[in-house]
Amino acid sequence: MSNIRLHKKVNLKPITFGKESIINTFYSILQRYNKQHEYQSLMIDRQELWEMAGFEGNYNTEHVFDLIKSLTKSETYNLESIDPEIKSISGSMFVITSYPNGNIKINVPEDFRKYLFYKKDIDLMYRAKHKKILSVAELDHYDNVTKEKSKFLVLLRKADILGIKGKYNKRLYSLLGQFKKTGLYFTTWDKFKEILEVPKSYKAGDIDLRIFASAKKELLKVGIEITEIKKIKKGRSIDRVEIRFKCASTTLSNQTNQTSATLSHRDKEGEDKVVEMSMVKRKALAELAKKGRYHLIETLMNLKTDEEVEEFMEKLV
Numbered sequence: 453m454s455n456i457r458l459h460k461k462v463n464l465k466p467i468t469f470g471k472e473s474i475i476n477t478f479y480s481i482l483q484r485y486n487k488q489h490e491y492q493s494l495m496i497d498r499q500e501l502w503e504m505a506g507f508e509g510n511y512n513t514e515h516v517f518d519l520i521k522s523l524t525k526s527e528t529y530n531l532e533s534i535d536p537e538i539k540s541i542s543g544s545m546f547v548i549t550s551y552p553n554g555n556i557k558i559n560v561p562e563d564f565r566k567y568l569f570y571k572k573d574i575d576l577m578y579r580a581k582h583k584k585i586l587s588v589a590e591l592d593h594y595d596n597v598t599k600e601k602s603k604f605l606v607l608l609r610k611a612d613i614l615g616i617k618g619k620y621n622k623r624l625y626s627l628l629g630q631f632k633k634t635g636l637y638f639t640t641w642d643k644f645k646e647i648l649e650v651p652k653s654y655k656a657g658d659i660d661l662r663i664f665a666s667a668k669k670e671l672l673k674v675g676i677e678i679t680e681i682k683k684i685k686k687g688r689s690i691d692r693v694e695i696r697f698k699c700a701s702t703t704l705s706n707q708t709n710q711t712s713a714t715l716s717h718r719d720k721e722g723e724d725k726v727v728e729m730s731m732v733k734r735k736a737l738a739e740l741a742k743k744g745r746y747h748l749i750e751t752l753m754n755l756k757t758d759e760e761v762e763e764f765m766e767k768l769v
């Protein structure tokens with residue numbers, strides 16, 4: 453199965469899924485848009501929607517309409533848009549029309565379309581990365597749309613999404629998938645519970661038993677090993693959560709006297725690509741996490757040389 457391209461801003465925001473089947477359908481719809489050259493309505497039938505949800509056998513009309521109702525629920529999304537003039541978007545992320553003949557038309561309102569990745573974007577990202585020749589029109593689109601969009605790309609595997617069981621586990625997979633480079637996901641405790649749709653009745657101990665214990669086992673199936681979960685208190689209450697993890701597709705070279713760590717992963721064509729992260733940057737990353745200066749990690753990861761990293765860290769002293 454192919455990959456799913458997801459926008460970082462969408463990935464990190466609370467979305468009301470409610471059920472595991474809604475998550476399956478949501479990601480399957482995003483993948484269908486990934487395969488479009490540019491935006492157009494999706495036309496499927498009820499059986500396809502049923503299969504997207506991960507159900508087996510012939511579709512159940514009541515369940516299909518329950519899916520549609522959930523996918524078209526109106527909410528307010530504080531997406532911190534690419535467009536600085538848009539602070540939030542209200543409405544439904546999908547507009548779905550069901551026809552008597554069994555066909556279903558799925559649209560995305562215009563305000564949400566900028567958060568979709570299309571085949572045109574994906575191909576341009578790949579070609580620009582590999583220094584392929586672009587036409588004038590392609591270069592114009594890349595410079596004005598795709599280049600900025602590429603900064604917000606999260607790559608997930610559909611086979612992993614479908615292979616993981618449980619709503620919380622699927623959601624954790626997508627969150628951790630955004631931070632494979634650092635192996636560290638962190639956020640406030642309240643935001644974490646909101647994103648995962650944790651019932652308000654759950655206490656910290658319930659979350660350990662019913663969510664984290666399951667996630668540690670389930671995510672191993674897709675090569676993600678959760679190595680540490682830290683709940684950091686402020687006073688008597690939990691303020692933040694840190695989840696450290698390793699990915700099977702990411703290997704760290706520990707050769708003697710090696711000055712840099714090598715991270716390997718597979719790109720969209722399945723080739724092994726190498727990303728260098730120096731030990732200087734790794735130490736700086738650990739230092740920021742230790743001091744709780746999480747908001748600076750993304751800035752650190754964008755620095756290209758050890759000299760830039762050292763200068764950046766010196767300014768923080």
